[in-house]
Amino acid sequence: MDGGSDHHLDHDLDEVWKALSDPTRRAIMDLLRDGRKTTGELVSSFPGMTRFGVMKHIRVLEEAHLLVHRKEGRTRWNYLNAVPLRRIYERWVSKYEDQWSGALTNLKHIAEADEPKENQT
Amino acid sequence: MDGGSDHHLDHDLDEVWKALSDPTRRAIMDLLRDGRKTTGELVSSFPGMTRFGVMKHIRVLEEAHLLVHRKEGRTRWNYLNAVPLRRIYERWVSKYEDQWSGALTNLKHIAEADEPKENQT
DNA sequence: CGCTTATGTGACCGTATAGTCACATTTGAA
DNA sequence: TTCAAATGTGACTATACGGTCACATAAGCG
Secondary structure (H helix, E strand, O other), X not given: OOOHHHHHHHXXXXXXXXXXXXXXXXXXXXXXXXXXXXXXXXXXXXXXXXXXXXXXXXXXXXXXXXXXXXXXXXXXXXXXXXXXXXHHHHHHHHHHHXXXXXXXXXXXXXXXXXXXXXOOO | OOOHHHHHHHHHHHHHHHHXXXXXXXXXXXXXXXXXXXXXXXXXXXXXXXXHHHXXXXXXXXXXXXXXXXXXXXXXXXXXXOHHHHHHHHHHHHHXXXXXXXXXXXXXXXXXXXXXXXXXX
């Protein structure tokens, strides 16, 4: 679970992090959380963007393995794949959990340590 | 916890998502998890990059509130702020937790449902 | 005080990317 | 069979951004 294996997973997760950095793509993920959606349905959820733009985002999500699709005739169904999110949690967020319980305490400590010296900030 | 409040938090978290999309910045976060670091120490951790490049990343992290700094004379100490990560978890990852316990099951179900029809893929 | 160390800022540049558009193919319905 | 619906692909464009560089300031030390 540690060492090289994590490093390898971290490398794989770069695409996931990049995919999630865009708000439209996060919104697509949210929509898919409620159940599968056709490409057309996703497109119509973003009236301010052309369908090519939305499709481009769909493609990025798919390449990051956050989305899988199935064709049914002329209809393409898109499904959420939450596994990479789990990887994000395991590799990343969980490692900081022991930090954030004390995060505000740590910041207060820094503030207190700095307070006697007024020439800083 | 739901509705407008979440939406507001989501907007705030855009900077966090963007900040974490870069591998160098994630590496900086990892280094800070072990304890505060001077800018120079962070710079020396990336021998393949100029100090200006590293400093630029530090700035992005700071603007995303993932990092706070304190000056001590000519030395700048950088501290991890894990709170936005907690926000990421609460706003994002946790919402998908009920998804990923069944994620593989869902994907298998899709695969099984598709299997009888061979003209799809 | 002179020199070194630690850090800061703005300009520049090549690459990436979000989004649009032109043109296209395939499937479904009447 | 014709037309509509659903989706696909590559080119283009403006903006973003990761990284370098020139020049700078401020603090520390002997």
